[in-house]
Amino acid sequence: MPETGDFKSEFLRNFVKRGHYYDCTDRDGLDGLLRKERVTAYIGFDCTAPSLHVGHAMQIMTLRRLQQAGHRPIVVMGGGTTKVGDPSFRNEARPLLSEEEIAANKQAILKSFRNFLTFGDGPGDAIMVDNAEWLDKLEYIPFLREIGRHFAIGRMLSMESVRAKLDYDLPFSFLEFNYSIMQAYDFLELYRRYGCRLQSSGSDQWGNIVSGIDLARRVENVQLFGLTTPLITTSSGAKMGKTAAGAVWLNPEMRSPYDYWQFWRNTEDADVGRFLRIFTDVADDEIARLEKLQGADLNEAKKILATEATAICHGRKAAEDAAETARRTFEEGVTAAGLPVVEMDWSAGDISGERGFRERSAAAILKGSGLATSLSDARRKIAEGAVRINDASISDPEKLYRASDAQPETGALKVQYGKKKIVLVKPV
């Protein structure tokens, strides 16, 4: 990690202290600018999925910190760049998304930002733009003449993301090669439109950020700045939020606030302090106190981390509901109504055959709960003894339940896979 130096601006001092800082293209320059005026800064987000995931949370928090320090954040939706596709650090050219998919993804992603940032027309309010606004309109020859001539092939080839492709003989088309130019052009365009002076992102975007700064210097003779954050991994080395089992989505339709809370609650001991600093607004001295806790006492800190991080993403109410549901479930051992509920059609015979009216096998229920992906999967999990229904351990996948087995408090069957995954299955 590069030198952090002694920053004088409130924003950068805090940025370092909170663990967001990785590198900066011009430390003194940016530090001075931030002290002098309200700075407009942006981060771009591609629309490759219908939701952002916790891996993006670091970036969104950067914008939040900027806003807290009185600066103006711009969220740039990559409606245009996603059509090109970021080649960085991917082994394959990912299949091109259709324009419809990109548009749908963008619409779904927009909502995620509402709780992290305050949008509006005021001087420090966040704004959101889509780079398709200008990228879609580009004309090839004029663009090459105005912008393309400033890009030296030699230097582009030396960029880390490009070199990796070339060095390992990975597929790499001219289309992807242009991604970096598009991103550089974004920075220039944002400067022209909004006076944006700063681009932030993860450290993997360094090359693209620098390209934008160079371009703006040549074209507009202006000094722009870049600021990067470290790639977040857990202490065990795993990349955050992108497990094979499924990303930790920020969108509540794709991952409920309760499950989001659980994700943070299960943080490794060694990460608690670091995550509190990055992903919550908890005061520094309070974090200092929390991370000193030892052994099981550290669980208190994890609950605060979970609630605070969830509150920023899903709102205070949802976070406290999730905390309360977890408390009742795991500390009191009762069936809490706030657990995820899945409705299941019990109106006809057993879905897997005429086994009996309005009865469902344990395996079918487990599949219906979403905790198993198929009946085979459900049977396997039940046979392993990992499943409980209504708090009773079961081993027979064919054991039958009827709608009247629903627990009166919730009107649902309590289906549990493993120790932590609980879903209420409501017969409909």
Added chain:
RNA sequence: GGGGGAGUGUCCCGAGUGGCAAAGGGGGCGGACUGUAAAUCCGCUGCGUCAGCUUCGUUGGUUCGAGUCCAACCUCCCCCA
């Protein structure tokens, strides 16, 4: 354009002799131990009313039988132009 090589269980990497639901990793999930932690050990990781069914880039073909042989096509890589 010419020559050579490669595409395996849809998370990734990767063995594979004509009899294979297909070795082995990693990752993930579950169990034990704990503190809803880490580490460690064990198990699971295509679908199915367990008879079977469908997987090895795509489509045809040879064969009792093909991931394995043949042909064409698609994609990628390397060398030559």
